[in-house]
Amino acid sequence: METLSKTALITGGSGxxxxxxxKLFAKDKYNLILVARDEVKLMSAATELMAQYNIQVVTLARDLFKRESPFEIYDELKSKGVTVNVLVNNAGQGEYGEFSETDINREFDIIQLNIGAxxxxxxxxxxxxxxxNEGKILNVGSIAGEMPGPWQSVYHGTKxxxxxxxxxxxxxxxxxxxxVTVLLPGATETDFFNKASMQDSKILETGLSSPAEVAKDGYEALMSGDDKIISGFKNKAMxxxxxxxxxxxxxxxMRKQQEPSDKG
Structure with missing residues (x-):
């Protein structure tokens, strides 16, 4: 597969x-555009990828909670004549708690990030x-979008x-x-749970998927042109x-899986 001149843009690409x-795109010699809020983490990821795979990596420190950020990203790349052959919409967050008690402003931010961006x-x-007449799009959804999610009602709704x-x-x-391919992971060992303040959720006791395995499933489905991939046997069964x-x-x-451990 000849991909030397192709570029993939990945949101939430720093971790x-x-x-x-x-890493999978880089292994196949795609140049990369990584978007995330943390410039230090972005630069660390870019340095690692460039050294290991001998590709070009552009980092864009942008806050996708802000409605204008996607337009700024597009305009900047357009002005530089950069062609994006693959778009990966991956950045996403959740908010833990019962809907009657969670922060509405935080939830509007999540809706903007998970849907608006x-x-x-x-x-x-x-x-x-x-x-x-060429391109690939990978949207990272979730098995959460296939079922109602008490204690994460807005997140499940966005997915x-x-x-x-x-x-x-x-x-x-x-x-x-x-x-267009949609990747549906289950609970995965990432920083998602810290950002969502979910450290006390029972779901952390059930065993988390490896992000590398989830990414491999999504990448292979994308390259095969599949419409949807549920990552992991346990998640397929669920x-x-x-x-x-x-x-x-x-x-x-789902409530029993996600409620706090002290609920019994």
Whole structure:
């Protein structure tokens, strides 16, 4: 596969699943654009990737909680004549707690990050892909989007949007050479739980997926042009069970998995 001149843009690319995806693209000689808020972590990731894989890495320290950030990213790359062949929408966060008690402003930020940034980044870079009739888009959804999620109700709702929306735009693009793939991980060993203040959740006791394994599943599905990949046998089983379980029962089961450990 000749990919020497191709470039992948990855949001949330400084750690976790995003960084593991970056390594897979770099191994296949894609140049990279990594987007995240922490400039120090971005530079550390870029240095490692450039040294190990002999590729070019551009870092963009941007806050995707801000509505204008995707437009700034697009304009900057456009002004430099950079072509994005693969877009990976990966950055996302959650907020832990019962909805009646959580911070509404934090939840609006999460909606912007998990939905708004995905829409904006895709809308902008898809226009150029359509002109070239070439491109790939990987949206990191979640098995959380396949079931109601007490104690993380807004997060589950945002991922339900990502899962559904990804399938819809894939269908709209079926007569083009542009593919859309959605990756559905389960609970994964990343910084997600610290950012969501979920250190006391029972879900941490169930065993977490490896971000490298999740990234490998997503990368292979993307390169194969698949529409959707659920990462991990346990997660596939959970989604299959959820598909035949009434929503009220699925919500109760998820509540028991995500509630704080001191709930019994």
């Amino acid at each position: 976790g699943i995003g960084l593991e995806l970056a 995905y829409i904006s980044m895709t809308k902008l870079f898809l226009q150029d892909m359509l002109i070239r 339900a949007f990502v899962n559904s929306w990804s399938e819809a735009i894939r269908n709209e693009l079926k007569d083009t050479n542009i593919s 989604v299959a069970m959820g598909n035949v379980t009434p929503d009220s029962m699925a919500a109760e089961n």
